[in-house]
Amino acid sequence: MNIDTRIKFRHLVCFLEVARQGSLARACDKLEISQPALSKTLKELESLLDARLFERSKKGSTLTEAGVAFLRYAGPSVQSLREGVNSLRSGVHEPIVVRLGVLSTVESLLVPEVVCRLHDRHPALAVSVVTGPSAYLLSQLRVGELDLVVGRMTDSPSIHGLTFEHLYSESMTLVVRKDHPVLSDPPGHKNLEDYPVVLPLAGTTIRKFADSLFVQYGITPSRQRLETLSIALSRRYLQCSQAIWVAPFDAVRQDLKLGELVELGMREAGGSVGLCTNPVLPVTPAAQWCVEALREVGQEYREGKYP
Missing domain, CATH: 3.40.190.10 (Periplasmic binding protein-like II)
Incomplete structure (x- = not known):
């Protein structure tokens, strides 16, 4: 099946923002467009895909099963396109960046040590760290805004469809x-x-x-x-x-x-501290470097060699 060329970048951006915000009104504020324009764009996308992507109610907009399935691919594709455009714009290539979601359980010891090791090995690497609750960070990972999420999150319903790797247990x-x-x-x-x-x-x-x-x-x-x-x-x-x-x-x-x-x-x-990835998100070299450093420090933690 060929991709319908009538699907535009704006369709995907609007879809992702409504999925992220859970509300048309909040998505309109973020995108700085009117609600009729946003509703029209979503209806166009649903028509092109021949699928209903959101269930709308007074409480907001929630993804349907079709919407969840589409989200797995729309987020990474938009992020990849943005990175490609940024890398070529004005002939200036962007620095190598890994985008890391960090829960409070690991921001004091694990992550600082991982960042130190990454910078020792990769001098040009920029580590962008976002903190917050697991539900928020996992939603960002799902739509391709983050490369990895680290911390305790195995009990979060938002982890469904993502991949979790245990690093160590913490009490x-x-x-x-x-x-x-x-x-x-x-x-x-x-x-x-x-x-x-x-x-x-x-x-x-x-x-x-x-x-x-x-x-x-x-x-x-x-x-x-x-x-x-x-x-x-x-x-x-x-x-x-x-x-x-x-x-x-x-x-x-x-x-x-x-x-x-x-x-x-x-x-x-003790609960499981680990790293979470999106199986449909392409693993960048920077993200792989971060995974390797996390595994290394996690093993040292389990063996009592760190901290």
């Missing part, structure tokens, strides 16, 4: 600042509900592990809480409050070593 732990009053309470965790708690955002993969830690030790968390994926914010808030932080162990490993934070002796068994 969650309860930590407080070094002079926290709970440290002078011999019975341990019975009074933890009296203090504010720092948790990952609700609905994220890492939050499920945090919640399981409370269940495991029979703790009722305080209603006073800070919910965030920001490691920097969590660390700073802990130092200026009496909060208890349910943290990825790697995020606080150095703080524990320096004595700035103290573990309360409670850990969750």
Whole structure:
């Protein structure tokens, strides 16, 4: 079957933005076009493909099965075309770039070490890092805006259709600042509900592990809480409050070593940290370099050689 030459670049761009935003109104804002123009473009594309791509309701626009199938190929094709145009425009070739989605579980230790090794081996390489919740990063990977996503994400429904490779297991732990009053309470965790708690955002993969830690030790968390994926914010808030932080162990490993934070002796068994790729996305040389570095550091982690 030949590709219908009436399918234009604008059709694909509009389709991808609506899929990304889940709303025609938000897609219009991003694309800076009117809603009638966007609706007309989508109808043209659906007519050319002879398939309904979105289910529209008051809550927004969700992909149909046909839309999900088309998304797997539309995103990478648009991204490849953009890269090709950028590499030739004005006769100036773009620098080699790898676009990496990073979850909070790995931004403190794994990723900095990987970037150091990549730059040692490839001086002209630019590493573009995007952070955020797993659902957002995986959606960007699906449409070709990212080359790889790294972190805990196996429980995310957004991982369906993507490829996950395990690197190592990492636990969650309860930590407080070094002079926290709970440290002078011999019975341990019975009074933890009296203090504010720092948790990952609700609905994220890492939050499920945090919640399981409370269940495991029979703790009722305080209603006073800070919910965030920001490691920097969590660390700073802990130092200026009496909060208890349910943290990825790697995020606080150095703080524990320096004595700035103290573990309360409670850990969750551990979740899978790994890398996620899009099987229909062409693997660029830069992305392959990044995969190799991630595997290398992951193996050293498992063998106790890093950090």
